[in-house]
Amino acid sequence: MAHLLARKGDVVPRKRTSSGRSKTPSANSSAASSSGIDNGRVKTTTPYRAARYEALLQGSGSYMYRASVGIAAAASQTSCQSLLEKVQPVPADTLFRDDVFEVMCQKMLSKNEARVLRDITPLIVPSAETLYVLGNENCKLLVESTTERWSNSIPVTASLPQPDYAVGFQYEAFSDDKVKLAPYIGDYIAGDLSYFMATYSMCFPFLTCEVKCSGGGLDIADCQNAHSMTLAVRAVVELFRVVGRQDEIDRQILAFSISHDAKSVRMYGHYPVLEGKDTKYYRHPIRNFYFIELDGREKWTAYRFVKNVYDVWAPEHLARIRSAVSQLPAESDLDVAPMDGSGS
Numbered sequence: 575m576a577h578l579l580a581r582k583g584d585v586v587p588r589k590r591t592s593s594g595r596s597k598t599p600s601a602n603s604s605a606a607s608s609s610g611i612d613n614g615r616v617k618t619t620t621p622y623r624a625a626r627y628e629a630l631l632q633g634s635g636s637y638m639y640r641a642s643v644g645i646a647a648a649a650s651q652t653s654c655q656s657l658l659e660k661v662q663p664v665p666a667d668t669l670f671r672d673d674v675f676e677v678m679c680q681k682m683l684s685k686n687e688a689r690v691l692r693d694i695t696p697l698i699v700p701s702a703e704t705l706y707v708l709g710n711e712n713c714k715l716l717v718e719s720t721t722e723r724w725s726n727s728i729p730v731t732a733s734l735p736q737p738d739y740a741v742g743f744q745y746e747a748f749s750d751d752k753v754k755l756a757p758y759i760g761d762y763i764a765g766d767l768s769y770f771m772a773t774y775s776m777c778f779p780f781l782t783c784e785v786k787c788s789g790g791g792l793d794i795a796d797c798q799n800a801h802s803m804t805l806a807v808r809a810v811v812e813l814f815r816v817v818g819r820q821d822e823i824d825r826q827i828l829a830f831s832i833s834h835d836a837k838s839v840r841m842y843g844h845y846p847v848l849e850g851k852d853t854k855y856y857r858h859p860i861r862n863f864y865f866i867e868l869d870g871r872e873k874w875t876a877y878r879f880v881k882n883v884y885d886v887w888a889p890e891h892l893a894r895i896r897s898a899v900s901q902l903p904a905e906s907d908l909d910v911a912p913m914d915g916s917g918s
Contacts, residue, residue: 682836726771735802742779799831803844
């Protein structure tokens with residue numbers, strides 16, 4: 575039980591960015607800096623460029639391929655297929671409109687990542703918060719981040735994820751059990767570290783997206799997503815282990831990731847394989863395709879899939895997590911103190 579409690583982050587002075595704005599590095603900031611991860615808006619991919627990064631993840635029990643036993647066929651495979659096939663409306667008057675799609679694709683092939691993120695990503699991975707503002711109540715309890723470092727998460731490597739886009743649950747989604755959750759997330763505003771938190775505003779992340787320009791780099795994006803999803807799946811595993819329900823999530827897809835550039839998309843599901851007290855993390859390929867081919871016939875495939883994740887999968891996932899959270903022992907019943915330090 576003790577290892578699951580929140581931990582104090584390092585107390586460090588605030589620094590100034592080149593823009594003059596102040597920022598507070600989180601725990602492990604020195605290790606992250608040496609690995610090439612910037613705590614501010616500027617994001618680098620230095621630690622992911624080395625071929626050894628996949629080996630580094632494997633050292634943490636995370637593998638960028640299928641497990642030999644695969645995912646639980648009866649549940650996860652059926653779920654993935656239904657998320658791909660369920661019809662969803664798509665927005666009108668966008669750069670994916672039939673009469674401008676080809677011109678847009680030609681122009682985007684020469685643009686940088688920032689431009690792809692601005693113009694293409696919302697049509698591949700729709701904004702959960704924007705959908706809620708426009709009336710989608712299924713997204714009410716979701717929260718998103720853009721290029722925000724997961725400073726409240728207990729790391730698995732020397733650096734912390736900083737996905738281009740991520741979605742998880744608001745803390746308010748657990749309003750009925752905040753008292754029970756409190757010892758495990760600590761003072762998240764002050765920067766305490768938790769298995770359950772990503773950023774100070776995001777609990778139990780379940781979707782990340784990494785973006786590259788068409789010059790290449792989707793393999794790097796896959797590494798970045800695998801890193802993020804290890805932490806995301808670990809959160810659910812640790813929760814279900816502590817309440818004795820780990821068998822319910824063994825080999826079940828508990829999170830999704832998307833890597834894309836200006837012409838192609840890779841979609842994965844991420845899941846744990848439980849072996850006694852040990853946990854290993856794997857990914858399941860869902861789709862890998864060029865959305866620019868066949869006159870854009872599949873340009874909305876990822877958009878529909880992600881929207882189904884928000885509308886269908888996320889509410890079920892939240893209910894599952896809430897059920898486990900409700901079984902956590904109350905703080906008054908705990909006979910252990912939170913651990914100091916920030917490493918796992």
